Amino acid sequence: xxxxxxxxMDYEEYENLKQSRFKQxxxxxxxxxxSMFHAVLYFFSIGILCLAIGIALILISEENIxxxxxxxxxxxxxxxxxxxxxxxxxxxxxxTNYYQNNRRYMVSKSYDQLFGENITLKDMKKRHECDPxxxxxxxGINESIFNIALNESELAIPCGLMAKxxxxxxxxxIFELISGPNFDENNTNxxxxxxxxxxxxRKFDRKKYNNSFNIKNQWLDLKDEHxxxxxxxxxxxxxxxxxxxxxxxxxxGSVINVTMEPGKYYDREEFIQSGANLSIILTTTNYFGGENxxxxxxxxxxxxxxxxxxxxxxxxxxxxxxxxx
Numbered sequence: 001x002x003x004x005x006x007x008x009m010d011y012e013e014y015e016n017l018k019q020s021r022f023k024q025x026x027x028x029x030x031x032x033x034x035s036m037f038h039a040v041l042y043f044f045s046i047g048i049l050c051l052a053i054g055i056a057l058i059l060i061s062e063e064n065i066x067x068x069x070x071x072x073x074x075x076x077x078x079x080x081x082x083x084x085x086x087x088x089x090x091x092x093x094x095x096t097n098y099y100q101n102n103r104r105y106m107v108s109k110s111y112d113q114l115f116g117e118n119i120t121l122k123d124m125k126k127r128h129e130c131d132p133x134x135x136x137x138x139x140g141i142n143e144s145i146f147n148i149a150l151n152e153s154e155l156a157i158p159c160g161l162m163a164k165x166x167x168x169x170x171x172x173x174i175f176e177l178i179s180g181p182n183f184d185e186n187n188t189n190x191x192x193x194x195x196x197x198x199x200x201x202r203k204f205d206r207k208k209y210n211n212s213f214n215i216k217n218q219w220l221d222l223k224d225e226h227x228x229x230x231x232x233x234x235x236x237x238x239x240x241x242x243x244x245x246x247x248x249x250x251x252x253g254s255v256i257n258v259t260m261e262p263g264k265y266y267d268r269e270e271f272i273q274s275g276a277n278l279s280i281i282l283t284t285t286n287y288f289g290g291e292n293x294x295x296x297x298x299x300x301x302x303x304x305x306x307x308x309x310x311x312x313x314x315x316x317x318x319x320x321x322x323x324x325x
Contacts, residue, residue, distance in 0.1 A: 047309075077257075081180070113129075133160050170265070195243070197225065256282075
């Protein structure tokens with residue numbers, strides 16, 4: 001009997017809940033009905049604010065100085081410093097017409113392997129993480145970082161398409177001052193510009209990337225920050241990767257010779273076939289980072305659009321008032 005009574009109470013509660021004001025959506029609500037004055041005020045306020053931010057970003061961005069030179073399949077380029085560049089000066093290598101955003105390319109890597117986990121060849125074949133570049137033969141390598149011969153049938157460390165493509169961009173760059181205010185004809189060594197290549201990767205990557213316990217079987221040092229930077233895929237076909245920083249000023253009129261020293265497994269023919277182009281960039285920065293015209297123009301464009309909408313509403317309102325009269 002008690003059980004039946006409990007069922008009756010549960011049923012009554014259920015029925016009451018079904019008929020509740022909340023369930024039937026009868027609870028009083030509040031809906032904003034802005035007047036024409038408030039609507040126009042919102043549009044003009046947001047528009048003026050965004051336009052001001054956009055103009056400020058454009059003016060700040062104009063203060064950045066950027067010098068770029070294309071290699072055009074050569075191993076050296078000349079950079080002419082047209083204005084004084086104050087430290088810290090960021091050094092980028094820019095890649096154009098190269099698609100890191102291809103889905104198969106982006107997923108062809110093993111995070112466990114990159115983070116130092118012991119992954120066997122058998123496990124990797126089951127996971128399919130690095131397909132189609134799994135073994136040393138697939139990677140096209142034959143020596144470890146210690147110049148020890150590698151078995152071509154063993155698992156490549158690191159494996160995957162992203163790691164393999166790094167071979168084409170694992171180059172070193174030597175910056176040498178060949179003329180300008182600080183050029184020293186009597187001391188060749190003093191004309192070499194030092195590049196600070198520490199802390200160029202993200203803090204998370206520097207913390208997580210680790211070599212395996214069997215480092216002698218690796219063809220690449222996983223703690224190499226240039227490799228960490230490369231393994232962050234770019235969203236567009238044209239992108240820049242941070243190479244290092246110059247921690248002193250460069251005077252106006254300085255002429256710098258940049259020599260590219262190809263990496264161990266660099267293949268010039270393969271690079272040409274990829275269709276990619278390579279350039280070197282020196283740029284100064286501000287509080288908002290490097291030059292970012294897209295962000296500046298986006299703010300300014302959105303601000304202008306809001307102001308145009310505000311004007312449109314005023315005109316439409318005036319026209320409707322005339323018709324009513």
